[in-house]
Amino acid sequence: MTNLEDALSEIDVLAAADMTDTAPTKSALDDKINEHFAGAVVRKDLVKAVRGNAVVPSYVLEYLLGQYAASDDEATIQAGIDTVRQILATHYVNRNEHMLVKSKIRSKGRHRVIDRVTVTLNEKNDVHEAEFENLQVKGVIIDDVTVKQNPKLLVGGVWCICDIEYFHSDDQRVVPWILGSLKPIQVAGVDIDLYHEARKAFSTEEWVDLLTQSIGLNPEQFTDRGKLIALTRLIPFVERNYNVVELGPKGTGKSHTFSEFSPNGILISGGEVTVAKLFVNNASGRIGLVGYWDCIAFDEFAANRRADQNLVNVMKNYLANKSFSRGTSIFGAEASMAFIGNTTHTVPYMLKNSDLFDELPDAYRDPAWLDRIHHYIPGWEVAPIRSEMFSTGYGFVVDYLAEILRAKRSEDFSDKYKHYFTLDSSVSTRDQDAIRKTFSGLMKLVHPTGEATEDEVRVLLEFAIEGRKRVKDSILRIDATMRDTPVHFRYADVTGAWHEVSTLEESQYPPLYRRNWDAAPHSDVGSGGDEVAPVPGESAAAGPVGGDASDAAAPTRPADVPLAEGHRDFSAGQKGISYETLLLPYLRGASKITITDPYIRMPHQGRNLADLLSLLAAAKDDAEEIDVVLVTTEQPKAEFKQNQLLMLKAIKDASDAVGVRLSVRLDDTIHDRRIETNHGWRIDLGKGLDIWQKTSDNPFDFGRNRQEFRLIGSAFTVHYVKIPVTPELEATL
Known part of the structure; x- marks a missing residue:
């Protein structure tokens, strides 16, 4: 039996990208980029073209491309690619x-x-x-x-x-x-004045797209907010002593910026760092990483469950005061710090059961340590990276941009908003410092000359406030003593009108976000306080079906959906059958489900699986999670295997994002088709999930979107079996 992740690792996923020998069509923005930054930009898809099996950061490859292929002339580019390939083949050491x-x-x-x-x-x-x-x-x-x-x-x-x-x-x-x-391998020097002058030729939207392309992303695949989130990862390179956290699902590119973007930053494992390595070695007196790097990023930070308390204490002082003491000496440094890690729960789950720092090691969930964080990047808003999200347009050679950002670290744009706006006086000094540092970093990136309109400043200021509010609100959940002084994250404009700033998750899940502060920090929503309104979209029928009807705490099930053992027969050509009536009543209330179906290979079969998972997501409470295991067989034909695995990975990404956590096991020995739940039901599926005929080519055929309008392909029988709920059942699922 093989896991999906292991199977995917055996395949070069990049082969799924649209890699052709023809050059992508240049946009008007690409022409403008080449006009004003000739020699300092490169076509971003060339990195894949020359990488081969060279395991080197992108900035190394772009350094070479910048030497030989920094042009918009196709002949020059092709000659440059050949040269770089030859250099790598001859001199790179595998x-x-x-x-x-x-x-x-x-x-x-x-x-x-x-x-x-x-x-x-x-x-x-x-x-x-x-x-x-x-x-x-x-x-x-x-x-x-x-x-x-x-x-x-x-x-x-x-x-x-x-x-x-x-x-x-x-x-x-x-x-x-x-x-x-x-x-x-680094750029010798940059002309910052030329950079500032060329910036004036671009609108703000064009400039943001240029920066987005420069970090390798296709701006057409991102919203304005998505671009801003991506650019926030660059702030540690342009702002001194900036502390940022990003927690989110796997595969969203959190560590890419810190490992590939700049020779001025270093990515280390959060579990491998020591006080001597990070700050100073008492034995030798040699200063550590903070003395040499602009940005230190801690990868898999959330996975480090054993934290050195001494390291936490020294880091706490450094994050607050830009200095640290070891022995009898006090040292200062300017390195920014980024803490990145994966979340295993959805946002509503974290809001209901703990806080947004739930995944961090206990030693780092100290409110005093968390209060040093300037911004929390909502990694769950970033979509998993797909091939079409990579840029094929022109962007800065990353080493060139890295040196620009380093040159601007000495500048301070933190007060540029004061001409238009004023922060509320209830915002503490530490909160204000955090907001100003984020705002300063974004200004240096988007408006490097320091000139921006009121609306442009407003966008960056609100985003900076939101990121700090996310930190502060999570601290209030952890430490009840900090709730005594109310804080209003808002600002006033020149007319004196106040503008409240809220986080996106606060707007999406208000009952979960604004739970009673008098309750215990880790209690369920509404416990010990006033009754909390139901989450929008939640129905009474979303709970367990078939439970004890006298149990007042259990939501009632529809009376027309009998849950009884037995079987149902279906004929070929029959209509009116859907997973919602056939399967969902028996799956509601289960927290673990195993689906065994050997034929989840073709796109329509993947669509069937996604439909079932979306029903489970819609039926559950937003703050709950369901674990689903799919056991299926691998496509035997090599030319189709990659498409199957990529399809399953895409379904997993979509399902995980809504709290239905899918894991896939590939087992070529299975033949049966069934669904088993941890609350006592087994559904034996005669034909598995693939029960319908192919829909017509009519794009408006109702059967494309509604299963009830599809025709059953061939006759089959479904058996519903009640099974004892035992620890052994839980273990097998």
């Missing part, structure tokens, strides 16, 4: 070919390589030594001048183009590898 490259260096005496280089100080011999990650060579002597010019070699490592020489010695203590030259 880890599994390191011995071949070593042999080449030995035979030639000297060879140029592209590799990640890390430097350590050999205190015994008083020399710096370089280690090449993919070449798997260490102990290479590197001169102090080179290390001083590139201090990041000492912390985290840097991608470089190096000349390596080989000279064998009979002395076993001497490393035969000699570093001839080292050049970090």
Whole structure:
């Protein structure tokens, strides 16, 4: 039996993207970009074209493309692509070919390589030594001048183009590898004044699209809000000491910006960091990552359940004061921090049962630590990345933009809103600082000259307020003592009119969001307080069906849906049959469901599955979750297998987003078709979920959207069996 994720990992998902040899049609925006930023932009789809099996960050590839293919002339681009491919084929070191490259260096005496280089100080011999990650060579002597010019070699490592020489010695203590030259892969310098001047030629909408394309995303696939969320990930690169959290579903590109975008940022595992690595090593006195990087991102932060309390305390002081003490010394640094992780629950579930920081390790759910966070990016609003969401237009060479953002870190745009707006006086100093830093970062990105209209400023200010409000409201759920002083997240315009700012989830789930603050922080909605109004769209019939009718707490079921053991027969050509009447009454109230059907392969079969999952989502309470396991077989034909797996992944993404958490198991030994629930029902499906004839080609055929109008394909029987609810049943499901 194979999981869907394992099956997908065996397939190159990028092959599903529309990769053609013909160049994409240039837009008017692309022409304007090339006109004003010639030589500093590149067509974004070229990265995929040249990457091959080179496991390097995008900024390394775009650095090379910027050298040879930064043009809108197709002939120049193709020649540049060929050159970059040749450079990668000749000089990039594949880890599994390191011995071949070593042999080449030995035979030639000297060879140029592209590799990640890390430097350590050999205190015994008083020399710096370089280690090449993919070449798997260490102990290479590197001169102090080179290390001083590139201090990041000492912390985290840097991608470089190096000349390596080989000279064998009979002395076993001497490393035969000699570093001839080292050049970090980064832009030498940028003209910030030219950047500002060129910005004036673009409207705000065009500029936001340019930035969106620059980080590799297709702006046509995103709303204005979606673009703003994507750009917020860049604030740590342009704003000093900025602290941001993003929690959301898997596959939404949270870590991509921090791992691929900039040579000035580093992505580390949240579970691997230590005080010595992050801040300072007391033994050596050497400062850690915060002293060398503009942005430090902690990946899989929510998965780190064991946190070092000492690290939390030191980090808490740093996040608040930009400094930290170790031993008798106090150090300062400017590194911003981004904490990214996956959520396993839906937003209404978190709002009902805990708070939006529910996934963080307990040590980090300290209100004092959380209060240092300037902005909470709602990762659940970001759609899982699909092939059409990648940009094929022109954008900045990411290394060029990274240097621009670094140059603007010294500027402060935090008060640019004050000409038009005033924050409410109830907003605390720490809340105001958080809002201003987010606003400043967005202004530097979208309006780098600091000039913007009132409406343009309003959009950025409201977004900054919303992100901080999301942090503060979650803290109020955790710490009841902070509720004593009411805070109004609002602003006044020049007329004196007040404008309230709310989060999107606050508008979507008001009964869950505005639960009684007098209740215990982790109690159910409405407990210990006034009765809470039902969630919009929730019906009385959404609860368990077939329970004890005398149980006043159980919602009543429709009287015309008898839940009894037995069977139902259906004839070919019959109409009026839908999952809503055939299956849903027996599935309501279950929290775990297993669907076994060997034939979920074709698009219409995937549509049937999605229809059933959407019924489950509509029937449950918004704040509840259902676990669904699909057991099916893998498409035997290789040419169709990829489409099946991608279809199942797309259904999973859509289902997970609404609280029906789907997992897929691929088992080629199954033959039966059934549905089992953890509340005591088994439905034996004669023909599985695929029971209807193909609908007509008429795009307005009612059967396309309503199952009741479809014709049954061939006769089948459905058996409903009541089974004992036991711990063993729960375990098998």
